Amino acid sequence: MPDQRRGWPGDALWAWLCAGCVALSLFMLATLIVLLTVKGFGHFWPATLEEVTLRSGEQVVGQPMREAALPQDAGTERLYFTGNRELTGADWRWLPLDEIVDVATPADVVRLERSPWGDFIGRLVALEIDGERLSGRAARERILRALETPAAARTGELVLLSADGQGLVQPLAGVSTFVAPNALSIWEKTVLWGQGVWRFLSEGPRAANTGGGVWPAIFGTVLMVILMSVIVTPFGVLAAVYLNEIAHQNRLTRLVRIGVRNLAGVPSIVYGVFGLGVFVYGIGGTIDTWFFDDALPSPTFGTGGLLWASLTLALLTLPVVIVATEEGLSRIPDAQREGAVALGATRLEMLTRIVLPMATPAMLTGVILAVARAAGEVAPLMLVGVAKLAPQMPLDGEFPYLHLERKFMHLGYHLFDTAFHGDDVEAAIPLVYATAALLVLIVLVLNLTAIFLRHYLRRQRGEP
Known part of the structure; x- marks a missing residue:
């Protein structure tokens, strides 16, 4: 009888192929992070300024940016950032290399x-x-x-x-x-x-988001993700517990599962339209009619805000949390449930003291996936609360301190607005890179926090 432990002749090839794919993926990820970091945060390095003398005797002072070939092999030109917009009418100038006769770097x-x-x-x-x-x-x-x-x-x-x-x-x-x-x-x-x-x-942004800082966008992104996680986690966990532990496993339950999985593939802009119609105009408009009638026609909750954005993204990521949690619950052996009931535990005690603690890593996995998706979403936020510039922060020292009705800034939308709506595209490019690197870093930090918490809970229960 042949030894079943021996691999097939092609096993080594497949192993090397899989390892190569993993290495290539890691290399591409590292390259992306390095590119964003260098291109973005390198913008803040005090670059050397050149004083260029042209063949005509004209002098130009600026920062060299890049070179490009002229059409029909007519030579090469170099782009300089010269500033002085009110004097020359433009911040940038292309200079043909053939016209440059001298380049100096004066200290003054x-x-x-x-x-x-x-x-x-x-x-x-x-x-x-x-x-x-x-x-x-x-x-x-x-x-x-x-x-x-x-x-x-x-x-x-x-x-x-x-x-x-x-x-x-x-x-x-x-x-x-x-x-x-x-x-x-x-x-x-x-x-x-x-x-x-x-x-x-x-600092806050200036010059139509092409200057200054992104602190309001950082704060708004983190606060929205935290609120979204607080909202989606209990609803997702309870829904998964019902589907896996309480509901009868019949055709209706299977249809609900199929529907939940299909919701995970719905385009995010559809959730934005739903949030605008139901949360903003429906619930928010009703709240304004009941409690803020004196402020109308200026809406308080009947317009986009932090609360509606968090609820919309919670709805968007709810299928992810349900699926991840239900998969974790299904991996728990039935012997654990039967043993708890045999020892006299009620159904509720069995769920809260045995099943849910064992499924906590799966719940956190769902939250990690939800955070990773929600932090980078832009399309639904454009309809339910994000702003190009929010002069008032959602969290301040005034009662009730957390103002859920206020609009907020988001790194993803700030990135989109800077890249496509700015007056000076060349000046916006470094800030686009820097904002993208910052958004990736924030998502990474939020995910690592959940991963470390999941690892800690596993170690607390003695799991590997």
Whole structure:
């Protein structure tokens, strides 16, 4: 009789093929994360500014971005970010490499981020403040100290000069950052990079989401996912318990299971339409009629908000939690249930003390899958509460502290809006990468938290 433990001749090939697929998948995932991180957070590094002299004698100062070939093999051109929108009418300029005769990196070139005209790139002539006129190193140090104070408390004006000789007077109150990148050491650039990343994570957006930070979007994303998880978990678990432990296993039960699994494949925009019609206009409009009649016609709950967005995503992810929990319940041996009942436990005690604790890892698996799907959804949120800019946070120090009726910002929608609705596509590209990397990181952290909790509960029960 042949040895059943010996594999077939092709087993080694299939093993190597499977291992190669896993390695390729991990490599692609790592490449995606590295690409998003480098392209996104590399934007905050104080890049070297070049002073370019053209064949015509014109001088251009800016940050080199990328090169592209001209049509019909006419040469190559380089894209520079030059800023100075109010002087030249554009922030970007393509320069043919054949027209460039000299490239320098002078140490006195400065870059300012300001409102409302965006970045200025040129030279600082002087700082006029409190009746004094400072220049050189003294002016730069005074500007950096002034930027540490609130904008409303700043006085003084910067006298600036562009590369083409045009003068400009910039109020200090409108300046956000001031840096001379060509004069900085690697350590100083690293410090400024960290400060730029921190501003991106802790400040609100500016300039139509193409500047500033994403803190309101981070807060709104995490808060919505937490509320969604709190809502969907008990409903999903109870539904799975009913289907697997209580309901008679007949044709109707099988049809319900098929319906639940099919709901997992429904496009998310359909859930958004349902949430808009039922939650926002139906339930929210009724709440306004009963309790906020004085505020009408301005709706309170009858418009998109955090509560309706969380409920819509809870409905969207409910099939995932039900299926995962029911699969976990079905893997529990019947001997565990029969032993508990034989020892005198009631049906409720058997469910709450034996079955549900053993199925907790499966429940958490469902929550992990739900979080992974809900955190990146954008289409339904556009109908039930997400906003391009939400001036008021859903959580603050005013009673009742958590304002479920308010609109909120979301990283996924912020990413979509920045990429497709911005006035300056080139300027938005690095922020798109950075926001995407941040969204992936948040989903990863939320998932790892649930995974570690699942692992902890398994160890508590002595499972491997």
